[in-house]
Amino acid sequence: MRIVVIGGDACGASAASGAKRALGESAEVIVLERQPWTSYSACGIPYWMAGEVEGPDGLVARTPEQHRANGLDLRTGWTVTAIDVEARTVSATTDSGGTEDLAFDQLVIGTGAVPIRAPIPGIDLPGVHGVQTLDDGLQVLDSMHRGPNTAVVIGAGYIGIEMAEAMKRRGLQVTVVDQAEQPMTTLDTDMGALIATAMEKMGISYRGGEPVQSIEAGDSGRAAAVVTQRGRYPADIVVLGLGVRPNADVAAAAGLPIGxxxxxxxxxxxxxxDHPGIWAGGDCVEVGDRITGRRLHVPLGTHANKHGRVIGANLAGGDLRFPGIVGTAVSKICELEISRVGLREQEARDLGLDVVSVTIRATTKAHYAPGAGPIHVKAIAERGTGRLLGCQIVGQAGAGKRIDAAAVAIWNGMTVEEVTSCDMAYAPPFSPVWDPVQIATRRLTSML
Amino acid sequence: MRIVVIGGDACGASAASGAKRALGESAEVIVLERQPWTSYSACGIPYWMAGEVEGPDGLVARTPEQHRANGLDLRTGWTVTAIDVEARTVSATTDSGGTEDLAFDQLVIGTGAVPIRAPIPGIDLPGVHGVQTLDDGLQVLDSMHRGPNTAVVIGAGYIGIEMAEAMKRRGLQVTVVDQAEQPMTTLDTDMGALIATAMEKMGISYRGGEPVQSIEAGDSGRAAAVVTQRGRYPADIVVLGLGVRPNADVAAAAGLPIGxxxxxxxxxxxxxxDHPGIWAGGDCVEVGDRITGRRLHVPLGTHANKHGRVIGANLAGGDLRFPGIVGTAVSKICELEISRVGLREQEARDLGLDVVSVTIRATTKAHYAPGAGPIHVKAIAERGTGRLLGCQIVGQAGAGKRIDAAAVAIWNGMTVEEVTSCDMAYAPPFSPVWDPVQIATRRLTSML
Incomplete structure (x- = not known):
């Protein structure tokens, strides 16, 4: 049996490794990867840019050589250009510049995502960078080595903010512009406002409610400024944090179903x-939201690895399932930890749900414990049923990963009363005697 | 209506406050507390002893005056000596040294726990201290002010270890003795061994497998040494970390049911x-274990507060429930975070369950993230059903509170496959791409 895997990052490499481990000599597993790297952490790029991690190799979990030693026929520099679903072949350009067709019995599509490049005049200028692949990282570093003084990040999602912090650490004057009023639109605006305040405190200028009109070139022909309706911000480097879209053009051209x-x-x-023997996972697929049943695009390495595990097992005759997501995410800006799960309050209202919400302020540890810092928790529940629908956390060290308890609760459909009663860990160096998440849900129990 | 509450700490004060808030003028709420303090954090005593917290006032969440301002008739220095269930009265010694009988319509028993004082010769010597009440804390400090050089802690549970660390920080030479081979018997011995190693590393001598035979007095008549089968350990201060038992003697004498x-x-x-109108909560009651259905004694402030909330609401005609526990706990020794939930492997086997277990070592953050430290996770599941039964974590900063995700999972009866698939938060500063708890459960999925 020949398994062809398109993409050697989180999903593709996991699926290939899992299948090979289980099937051994009975399966030929060919992995085609455009780039020279495999199994790397794109999420780590901002830390590499900040100089905290040696890149790009420090971000690689498993090299092509290591994959080959495990029996994978791993080919870097190969780009798949077409899939023939009927003939069961893929066409690719190879590392030597030629083209080749490869037959497959089973196909795995793990082509990831590509940065959204909005139709902004100047977006293709040198000095304008996405932050999606290790190649992107190398290009940002190349721009950094030119001795820039100013940077503008377009888009205040988590990657945009992490990149802003990285460039700030490198001594640049950094502006983040976004068409939304508040950063981190994965949070409700009241929680996003806390992030805006934190960014300003650390010397990053946040310009919300300013759609970008153009990126202007300087004398050198490189990007020099970002222009919005309200201002013109000097930018020796421009970083695009506009999010990503599934890299599914080749799959779509092959007639595979796209959401x-x-x-x-x-x-x-x-x-x-409807395509037995063709599998897909990671940033190129849509995933089911367990709360609403909607299909969403949630490009995160943690989902991609889980997809890879499921595909690898199923290629070997197993029957694993990916049961969906609840929208859990965490990020860090300087010392501030930010996390979220489930529905935002506004999102829930837009979906026609009758919701109650509360935001509480507590401390990350017992109020008297050394190092206790502020933590804000917003919780959203459905009126009537009391079901916890969402939770958002912004706070100091120890705040962020508390979202997991809320995530597992939402995963199981718990009510705010059940969450309030649940047995969560307490000791003074870790929590007030009522966990902050439970302080929030407890407040909601009297508002239903 | 008159509500009498025995005990003004976590459960009693919460119940009294909740009832008063809901019932207002229609209820007279009398709280009888032996000590001069109310609503304090006994869990904070080790941090006070270490000099990290100003005590005892810094550990008080709400003073008697504050409770009185909220309408409670709060009487400190009152000790209840008898309850007459038929006559619906309590007898007490008062702060002025007299005795008084008080009639009640509703009674709340929140008498807490008392340290276990094993029948060790010398246990009542001056310089031998429990660590249960703020009074105990003052007495330890009194001994500290005598300029001790050596301390022995008898019992290596979490309070014992925290006190050992506190005295080490104060410059004493500290030995911890326990009859068990490894410290922290709430963990399996393989995980407990990690704690023993950590204690030795920080210069605390751990002597396991040594039941104490006696405490010897010195010339001053104060404790001077702790003697075990194997050794004699100098001890200007002796701290008892032998655990606590429910303080339910008065209730038992009144004929109330004791487990x-x-x-x-x-x-x-x-x-x-079988006693309508008589309520009890906190460290003086047994609680139901949701995993096995057993009744256990789990004296923790977090449960006591939840009991108080439930009782307060029910006194006011509500219908709240305390749905039981899953045995979640967390503690810290120096930089090491220790947490646990559910059944230990050995405990599960003793209960006749067919279990599989695994211990994995991972990092608290992505391997390349600054500050990533080791984390050990042990997970235990039932063979066949795959139900997660227990989890134990020992690791560096960020390790401990991860137990909450496992706790909520066990609370909901999730299998290891479900936990492995669950949507937990990932970003490089917080976790490897597979959360360490999920690395452990994933390993278990192939062992069932």
Missing amino acids: ERGGLLTDDRMQVL | ERGGLLTDDRMQVL
């Missing part, structure tokens, strides 16, 4: 709908 | 079994 968000559609075994 | 672990028995509304 409303542009991602491949699969069943919960990660098999492409 | 096998010595605690009052209640229903899930926290009403004493």
Whole structure:
């Protein structure tokens, strides 16, 4: 049996490794990867840019050589240009510049995502960078070595903010512009406002409610400024933090089913709908939201690895399922930890749900414990049922990963009363005697 | 209506406050407290002893005056000596040294726990201290002010170890002795061994497998040494970390139902079994273990506060329930974070369960993230069903509170496959791409 895997990052490499481990000599596993790297952490790029990690190698979990030693036929520099679903072949350009067709018995599509490049005049200028691949990282570093003084990040999502912090640490004057009033639109605006305040405190200028009109070139022909309706911000470097879209063009051209968000559609075994033997996972697919049943595009390495595990097992005759997501995410800006799960208050209202919400302020540890810092928790519940729908956390060290308890609670459909009663860990160096998440849910129990 | 509450700490004060807030003028709420303090954090005593917190006032969440301002008739220095269930009265010695009988319509028993004082010769010598009340803390400080050089802690549970660390920080030579081979018997011995190693590293001598035979007095008549089968350890201060037992003697004498672990028995509304209008909560009651259905004595402030909330609401005509516990706990020794939930492997086997277990070592953050430290996770599951039964964590900063995700998972009866699939938060400063808890459960999925 020949398994062809398109993409050697989180999903593809995991699926390939899992299948090879289980199938051994009975399967030929060929992995085609455009770039020279495999199994790397794109999420780590901002830390590399900040100079905290040696890159790009420090971000690689498993090299092509290591994969080959494990029996994978791993080919870097190969780009798949077409899939023939009927003939069961893929066409690719090879590392030597030629083209080749490869037959497959089973196909795994792990092509990831590509940065959204809005139709902004100047977006293709030198000095304008995405932050998606290790190649992007090398290009940002190249711009950094030119001795820039100013940077503008377009888009205040988590990658944009992390990159802003990285460049600030490198001594640049940094501005973040976004069309939304507040940064981190994965949070409600009241929680996003806390992030804006923190950014300003650390010397990053946040310009919200300012759609970008153009990127201007300087005398050198490189990017020099970002222009919005309200201002013109000098920018020796421009970083695009506009998010990503599924890299599914080749799959779409092959007639494979694509969802409303542009991602491949699969069943919960990660098999492409109506296409036995063709699997897909990671940033190129849509995933099911367990709370609303909607299909969403949530490009995160943690989902991609889980997809890879499921596909690898199923390629070997297993029956693993990916049961969906609840929208859990965490990030860090300087010392501030930010996390979220489930529905935002506004999102829940837009979906027609009758919700109550509360935001509480507590401390990360007992109020008297050394190092206790502020933590804000917003919790959202459905009126009537009391079901916890969402939770957002902004706070100091120890705040962020508390979201996991809320995530597991939402995963299980717990009510705010159940969460309030639940047995969560307490000791003074870790929590007030009522965990902050439970302070929030307790408040909600009297508002239903 | 008159509500009498025995005990003004976590459960009693919470219940009294909740009832008063809901009932207002229609209820007279009398709280009788032996000590001069109310609503204090006994868990904070080791930090006070270490000099990190100003005590005892810094550990008080709400003073008697504050409670009185909220309408409670709070009487410190009152000790209840008898309850007459038929006549519906309590007898007490008062702050002026007299005695008084008080009639009640509703009674709340929140008498807490008392340190276990094993029948060790010398245990009543001056310089031998429990660590249960703020009074105990003052007495330890009194001994500290005598300029001690050596300390012995008897019992290596979490309070014992925290006190050992506190005295080490104060420059004493500290030995911890325990009859168990490894410290922290709430963990399996393999995980406890990690704690023993850590204690030795920080210069605390751990002597396991040594039951104490006696405490010897010195010339001054104060404790001077602790003697075990194997050694004699100098001890200008002796701290008892032998655990606590429910303080339920008065309740037992009144004929109220007491369980096998010595605690009052209640229903899930926290009403004493078969005794309408008599409520009990906190360290003086037994609680239901959701995993096995057993009744256990788990004296923790977090449960006591939840009991108080439930009782307060029910006194006011509500119908809240305390749904039990799963045995979640966390503690810290120097920079090492220790947490646990559910059944230990050995405990599960003793209960006749067919279990599999695994211990994994990972990092608290992505391997390349600054400050990533080791974390050990042990997970235990039931063979066949795959139900997660227990989890133990020992690791550096960021390790401890991860137990909450496992706790909520066990609370909901999740299998290791479900936990492995669950949507937990990932970003490089917080976790490897597979959360360490999920690395452990993932390993278990292939061992069932």
